[in-house]
Amino acid sequence: MTAPAASADAPSARSFSSAGLVSVAQLAIVAVLLAGALLWMGPQQFVNALTLGAIYALIAIGYTLVYGIIELINFAHGDVFMVGTFLSLIFLTTLGFNGAITEPGLLALVLAGDFIFTMIALGLIGVLIERVAYRPLRNAPRLAPLITAIGVSFILQNAVQGVPPYFGFGPFNANSPQVFPTDWFVTLGNASIPVLSLFIIVTAVVMMIALQLFIGRTRIGRAMRSTALDRDAAALMGVNINRTIAITFLLGSALAGAAGVTFGLQYGVTNSGLGFNAGLKAFTAAVLGGIGNTVGAALGGFIIGFIEVGAAVAGLNRWSAAIVFGVLVIVLVFRPSGILGQQTGERA
Amino acid sequence: MKFARVGAAIAAAAIVVAACGGTANSGKTVKVGITLPLSGSSLASAGPARDGALLAIKEANAAGTVKGYTIEPVIKDHAVNGQYDAQQGAKDMTALVSDPAVVAVVGPFNSAVAKVQIPISNEAGLAQCSPANTNPDLTKGDAGKELRAKQPDKINYVRVATTDDIQGPAVAQYAFQDLGLKNVAIIDDLTVYGKGIADAFTAEFEKLGGKVVGREGADPKTTDFLPILTKFKDLNPDSVFYGGVTANGGGLVRKQMPQAGLGDLPYLGGDGIQDQNGGVQGSFINIAGPAAENSFSSVAAIHDIPDAAAFAEKYTAEYKADPGAYSASGYACMQIFIKALADAAAKGDITREAVRAGVTSGASFDTVLGPVTFDEVGDTSQKIISLYKTDMTAADGKGDWIFDKQIDYGAS
Numbered sequence: 001m002t003a004p005a006a007s008a009d010a011p012s013a014r015s016f017s018s019a020g021l022v023s024v025a026q027l028a029i030v031a032v033l034l035a036g037a038l039l040w041m042g043p044q045q046f047v048n049a050l051t052l053g054a055i056y057a058l059i060a061i062g063y064t065l066v067y068g069i070i071e072l073i074n075f076a077h078g079d080v081f082m083v084g085t086f087l088s089l090i091f092l093t094t095l096g097f098n099g100a101i102t103e104p105g106l107l108a109l110v111l112a113g114d115f116i117f118t119m120i121a122l123g124l125i126g127v128l129i130e131r132v133a134y135r136p137l138r139n140a141p142r143l144a145p146l147i148t149a150i151g152v153s154f155i156l157q158n159a160v161q162g163v164p165p166y167f168g169f170g171p172f173n174a175n176s177p178q179v180f181p182t183d184w185f186v187t188l189g190n191a192s193i194p195v196l197s198l199f200i201i202v203t204a205v206v207m208m209i210a211l212q213l214f215i216g217r218t219r220i221g222r223a224m225r226s227t228a229l230d231r232d233a234a235a236l237m238g239v240n241i242n243r244t245i246a247i248t249f250l251l252g253s254a255l256a257g258a259a260g261v262t263f264g265l266q267y268g269v270t271n272s273g274l275g276f277n278a279g280l281k282a283f284t285a286a287v288l289g290g291i292g293n294t295v296g297a298a299l300g301g302f303i304i305g306f307i308e309v310g311a312a313v314a315g316l317n318r319w320s321a322a323i324v325f326g327v328l329v330i331v332l333v334f335r336p337s338g339i340l341g342q343q344t345g346e347r348a
Numbered sequence: 349m350k351f352a353r354v355g356a357a358i359a360a361a362a363i364v365v366a367a368c369g370g371t372a373n374s375g376k377t378v379k380v381g382i383t384l385p386l387s388g389s390s391l392a393s394a395g396p397a398r399d400g401a402l403l404a405i406k407e408a409n410a411a412g413t414v415k416g417y418t419i420e421p422v423i424k425d426h427a428v429n430g431q432y433d434a435q436q437g438a439k440d441m442t443a444l445v446s447d448p449a450v451v452a453v454v455g456p457f458n459s460a461v462a463k464v465q466i467p468i469s470n471e472a473g474l475a476q477c478s479p480a481n482t483n484p485d486l487t488k489g490d491a492g493k494e495l496r497a498k499q500p501d502k503i504n505y506v507r508v509a510t511t512d513d514i515q516g517p518a519v520a521q522y523a524f525q526d527l528g529l530k531n532v533a534i535i536d537d538l539t540v541y542g543k544g545i546a547d548a549f550t551a552e553f554e555k556l557g558g559k560v561v562g563r564e565g566a567d568p569k570t571t572d573f574l575p576i577l578t579k580f581k582d583l584n585p586d587s588v589f590y591g592g593v594t595a596n597g598g599g600l601v602r603k604q605m606p607q608a609g610l611g612d613l614p615y616l617g618g619d620g621i622q623d624q625n626g627g628v629q630g631s632f633i634n635i636a637g638p639a640a641e642n643s644f645s646s647v648a649a650i651h652d653i654p655d656a657a658a659f660a661e662k663y664t665a666e667y668k669a670d671p672g673a674y675s676a677s678g679y680a681c682m683q684i685f686i687k688a689l690a691d692a693a694a695k696g697d698i699t700r701e702a703v704r705a706g707v708t709s710g711a712s713f714d715t716v717l718g719p720v721t722f723d724e725v726g727d728t729s730q731k732i733i734s735l736y737k738t739d740m741t742a743a744d745g746k747g748d749w750i751f752d753k754q755i756d757y758g759a760s
Contacts, residue, residue, distance in 0.1 A: 042582075045578050045579070048574045048578055049575075051574075052572055052574075052575075170387070170629070171388035171427070171429050171430030172388050172430055172630040173595070173599070173600075173629075173630050175634065175635065175637065182606060182607045183606060183607075183611075185609075192609055194607060196607075267572065267604070268604075269571060269599075269600055269603065269635060271388075271389075272430070273430060273431070274571070276569075277569045308572070312564065312575035313575065313579060315564065317565060317576055318538065318564065318565035318566075
């Protein structure tokens with residue numbers, strides 16, 4: 001009884017579905033909201049919101065991917081992102097890049113190397129975490145992997161603080177090299193838009209589109225979707241479940257790695273406690289957008305970016321966290337499955 | 349129960365034997381707690397205060413100042429993940445209070461921690477001396493009374509730093525009169541200290557005729573100050589004041605100001621951003637990097653201490669580093685306790701009450717900061733604010749805070 005019932009309501013909530021978003025009416029609503037935000041906050045704050053939102057969105061997708069496929073709230077994901085900020089820092093400082101690189105060719109090369117290294121390394125760390133901490137508990141009661149996730153979160157924090165020679169940063173704020181010059185601006189009317197912000201937004205959007213295509217168009221993506229839909233049936237159809245879940249963790253963690261690189265470039269600082277706050281906001285983004293839905297997670301990330309920056313614009317920055325979570329509560333009251341999560345009657 | 353008593357007797361006997369076997373001057377041991385945030389970003393500012401206090405203990409033990417006793421420090425670190433943590437501070441204070449051998453406590457560093465520690469130490473009648481707390485509400489007025497509600501008549505908390513109702517205005521006067529700033533934008537870190545000093549700064553700055561063009565608060569955990577700074581840019585300030593500490597974003601705000609197009613403006617703060625040089629990980633100058641240029645800060649204590657050279661010499665000999673902003677204050681707190689301990693020992697027995705009464709008797713203490721007397725609520729008679737400016741060529745090019753001047757508000 002339980003298995004068929006689960007698979008009956010599963011497709012809606014956890015099929016990574018993005019179908020239904022691209023209706024003209026919905027696009028129009030988004031366009032109107034964006035135009036309104038742009039007019040109200042001005043181009044510079046608009047770009048600030050998009051930048052912050054892009055970073056949240058990249059992290060949020062990791063939550064949603066993992067939840068979509070094994071229904072686990074991966075509480076360690078915020079700390080995976082934090083490790084990503086440090087991997088990027090280590091990559092850049094080891095190669096001797098401590099300040100801005102103004103030569104475009106070299107900058108492109110260093111950034112490409114940084115993204116590739118951090119994303120692959122962090123992706124593999126994600127796979128390792130899944131193998132060690134979650135796979136053995138896949139059939140255990142749901143609370144068990146939740147607790148191991150919290151454990152992994154602490155292990156990652158302490159590893160960054162105390163494991164030499166690569167880590168061992170202590171609980172300090174560590175300076176992350178801002179190799180992308182922070183004093184490059186595009187002038188737009190009387191607003192000067194940092195080129196770095198535009199770079200971050202474009203990079204994040206490109207990655208999200210690539211992920212969407214990967215899930216929607218490739219064999220592995222199809223395996224992921226079918227595993228999310230019904231793990232047992234997918235296994236019977238010849239899908240390698242373990243490998244598919246590992247790849248999901250790889251993708252989620254790699255995107256967190258990209259978020260880590262962009263975070264370091266944008267804010268120039270990181271510390272081992274970063275994961276908690278970032279993870280909380282990104283998790284909120286995933287829930288807000290409809291957990292299990294990758295487009296929803298991205299949307300949620302941008303919404304939170306806009307709420308936080310909007311709070312500052314309105315002079316309410318003091319209450320920005322309260323406003324973010326207030327919006328979350330209101331949305332969940334009316335749409336318990338999030339903005340893009342499809343409404344289901346019975347959901348545990 | 350019986351076994352426990354027998355065990356205790358054996359242990360006591362063992363201690364007596366051990367004591368007799370030891371050197372002659374080390375009779376009994378008396379403990380003094382040190383409760384400070386000593387890891388992560390807080391270490392850069394609070395570490396030197398601890399070292400100052402330990403130096404005083406070392407000297408007193410070597411000289412046998414407290415006759416018949418050896419002073420033993422009990423160090424408690426209430427930084428959690430690199431940031432000071434009030435809850436941990438309360439736990440540490442509870443632990444210190446419940447150890448009967450602890451007769452006095454040096455610390456804490458941050459006003460938010462003091463706010464939760466004072467009620468605990470007050471109930472126990474345990475003397476506490478903060479080298480750095482500056483929030484006025486810890487001692488003054490109804491807020492102060494509320495903190496010592498358990499034993500209102502027994503002042504147990506004193507501090508050698510003066511208060512933000514003097515420090516905030518001092519920075520405001522410095523900004524307005526010395527730096528010629530007229531339109532300031534303010535960020536605070538939502539903490540007891542940060543909001544307090546920002547309020548005090550605002551009041552004085554406006555009284556002088558300056559204008560506060562914007563005021564925002566930012567969560568201590570946030571790393572993104574660009575929205576606030578972008579907003580400030582439209583308000584055309586000629587400077588930015590940060591009410592808060594480095595660990596909560598004092599350095600990050602400065603670092604992000606160039607990104608928001610505000611890099612040319614002077615940056616002001618209180619003692620919360622006044623920590624060690626740019627070579628020390630997590631310090632204001634280290635985090636802000638090159639942007640730290642043209643920043644100004646204060647310390648709610650005397651800079652030109654009466655015998656600065658001698659203190660710096662022995663401090664450097666001990667720690668191979670220059671004294672930090674609150675090294676002398678930590679040393680002074682411990683000097684005051686040592687005097688009280690010595691007096692109590694001379695009269696017979698060292699008890700918590702004897703130490704507390706000695707410290708708050710209104711007597712003048714001769715400290716490294718100069719003579720210090722505590723008033724009826726425990727605040728220091730020494731009302732001096734020192735002002736500093738960053739110099740990025742100092743400390744071998746790593747950047748450091750350079751003393752500019754000190755103002756004595758004691759007369760007024």
